[in-house]
C-alpha cells in the first residue's frame with residue numbers, strides 16, 4: 001500500500017493565519033490522541049474505511065480483535081484495570097450491533113467507554129442501506145449518552161464531550177456514530193479546551209448537613225455496618241474507606257463489584273454479602289441497626305429482592321454519586337449525594353467512634369467460625385482448591401478477571417482481593433464471554449501486572465477466538481479454564497430447583513482446550529490432579545507469553561452458601577449437607 | 580396521584596425518543612407527552628402527564644435528570660399551574676343539528692372551525708376534565724374523529740415568562 005501523510009501539511013488562510021485542513025477521520029484520530037488514548041480496540045469495515053485509513057500510519061495503537069464483542073470487552077477490561085476510558089471502533093450495521101452486549105455490560109457496571117461506530121453516508125440514512133443499523137436508537141437504553149455526528153465541525157466537541165461524560169459522574173458508555181461522509185469531509189481542526197454541557201453537571205460535593213446527620217447517628221449506632229460497592233473502586237476511595245471504617249469502628253462487607261475496594265485481609269472485613277455471600281455478612285445485614293451503603297446500589301443479588309427481610313432493623317445511609325440510586329431500591333434515612341471519595345474524606349474528619357465493640361466481636365466470631373467451606377479431595381481436582389491455589393501461587397498479587405458462573409463466585413469467595421481494580425468481573429449484566437477479552441485489555445493497561453483470566457469451559461468458548469490477539473500481540477494473560485464439562489451454574493440450579501432435570505448443560509464434547517490454544521500459537525497445559533495443577537500452573541505463570549491451563553475439575557461441585565431467589569438472607573443454605 | 584412534569588430539554592434530534600424510551604424502559608406510566616418550543620432558543624419544553632406514588636415520582640424526576648439533554652425538571656403539581664389541552668372533534672351533524680350543537684358548546688367556549696354537509700368540526704381548549712365533559716355531551720350526535728394534543732402547562736406567577744406552544748400528542 002502506498003504511504004501517505006497521516007496529517008496533512010499546515011497552510012495559511014487568506015488572513016494569513018495558520019490553518020489546518022483535515023478529514024473527519026484524521027480529526028477523530030487527533031482527538032483521541034489529545035485525550036491521551038493509548039490503545040484502541042476494533043474491527044474494520046466499509047463505513048469505517050476512512051478511519052482505518054487514518055490509523056494506517058500507526059499514530060495510535062490499534063488491536064484487531066476477532067469479533068467486535070471481543071474488542072469491546074477488551075476495552076472494558078482496560079477501563080476497569082486503569083480507570084481510564086476504553087475505546088472501541090466498529091463498522092456500521094453488524095459491526096455496531098456486535099457491540100451491543102458489551103455496551104450493556106459497561107452500562108450495568110458503570111464502566112467508562114467511548115464506542116465509535118461508522119455509519120452509512122447521511123444521504124443513505126433511513127433507507128435501509130447496505131449495513132445500515134440505527135445504532136444510536138438501538139443503544140439508547142444502554143448508553144449514558146450517544147451522538148450521531150452530522151457535521152465534521154462538531155467532531156472535536158463531540159469527542160471531548162464523550163470522554164468527559166463517559167468518565168465523570170457515574171461513568172458509563174458513550175457512543176459516537178459517525179456517518180462515512182462525515183469521516184471523509186474536510187475541516188479545520190482545533191481541540192476545544194473547555195467543556196460546557198448544560199444538562200450534565202454531576203454533583204460531587206456532599207451536603208454538609210447530611211454529613212453532620214451521619215456523624216450524629218453514628219454516635220448511637222451499636223451495630224453499624226458498611227456495604228461498599230463498585231462505587232468505591234470507581235472513585236478510588238479505598239484509602240478513605242479504610243480510614244472511615246477504622247476510625248468509626250464499623251465492619252465492612254463488599255459487594256461483588258466492591259471486592260478489592262476494601263482489603264480482604266482487613267480484620268473489619270466480613271466478606272461478600274448476598275446470594276453466595278458469607279454467613280457473617282448476611283447475618284450482619286439482618287441484624288445491623290445502621291447500614292451505610294457506599295457506592296452500592298442494593299441490587300437483588302444482595303437484597304434477594306426481599307426488602308421486607310433486608311436490614312429491617314437498620315436506618316439506611318446511602319452515599320452515591322448518582323442521585324437516582326438513592327431511594328430506588330431501599331428507603332433511605334440519610335441520603336448523601338456526592339463523589340464517594342469526597343464524601344468519605346469529608347466525613348472522616350471528626351467522625352465519632354461508634355459504640356460497636358461487642359458487635360464487631362460477634363461478627364468476627366462468625367467470620368472465624370463460618371468461613372466458606374468445601375469438601376476437598378485428593379482424587380479429584382476441586383475448583384475451589386484451584387482458585388485458592390491461584391491466590392497462594394501469586395500471593396494475591398494479580399489482576400483476576402472472571403467470566404460468569406460458578407467459577408466467578410468461587411473467585412469472589414476464595415480469592416481475597418486486597419487492592420481495588422484487581423478483580424474484574426461482569427457483575428450487573430452477567431455476560432458470559434466477558435472474562436477472557438477483558439483480561440487482554442487489562443493486561444494492555446497494566447503491562448507489569450500478572451493478569452489471570454479465570455473462566456468456565458462454557459464462557460471461554462464464547463470469546464476464545466481472541467486467543468489470536470493474545471498470541472499475535474503476545475499479551476501474557478494466563479487463562480485458567482475451570483473445566484467442569486458443563487454449564488456449571490445452570491446445572492447447579494437445575495439440580496437444586498428442577499429436580500436434577502439437566503437440560504442442555506452438558507459440554508462434554510467441547511474441544512480440547514490445549515489443542516485449541518496451541519493452534520493459535522498459545523502455550524497450554526492440562527491438569528487433572530493437584531500435583532499436576534501445581535506444576536503446570538507454575539510453568540504457565542513463568543511462561544513469558546500467553547498461556548492456557550485446562551483445569552479438569554470435579555463436575556458436580558456446587559457454589560455454597562446459597563440464598564435462593566425470593567427467600568430472605570436468613571434462609572441461607574450453607575452446603576450440600578443442608579439439603 | 581396524577582402529576583404534570585415540565586421538562587426543559589435541548590432541542591436536539593431524538594430528544595423525545597430519549598425521554599419516551601426512558602419512561603417506557605423504567606415502567607413509568609405516561610398519560611401524555613407534548614413538546615414544543617420554549618422561551619429560550621435551542622430549548623424545548625416537554626410536558627409529561629404521569630401517575631405514580633411519591634417514590635415513583637421521585638424516581639421519574641431523578642431518571643429524567645440523568646438524560647444529558649434534559650436541562651430542568653419541574654413537578655407542576657407542586658406549584659400553582661395552568662393546564663390546558665386542545666381538542667379537535669368532528670361530529671356528525673346535518674343542518675338541523677347545528678343550532679343545538681352551538682348551544683351545547685357555547686358554555687365551553689368552544690368554537691366551530693369547519694363545517695361540512697353532514698359534519699362539524701369543533702375546537703375546544705381547557706383542562707382535560709372539561710374536554711371530557713364536552714365530548715360526553717357531543718356523543719349523541721355521533722363522533723367521527725377526535726384529535727387531542729395532550730396536556731401542556733405552565734406554572735403561574737412571575738417566576739418565568741413565556742408560553743409553551745402546543746405540538747404533538
Ligand SMILES: Cc1ncc(C[n+]2csc(CCOP(=O)(O)OP(=O)(O)O)c2C)c(N)n1
Pocket residue numbers: 403404405406407408430431432433455456457458459460482484486487488489490
Ligand atoms: C451470554 C450469556 N448467556 C447465558 C448466560 C446464562 N448462564 C449463566 S452462568 C452459565 C453457565 C456458565 O458455564 P461455564 O462458563 O462453564 O461456567 P461455570 O458455571 O461452569 O463455572 C450460563 C449459561 C449468561 N450468563 N450469559
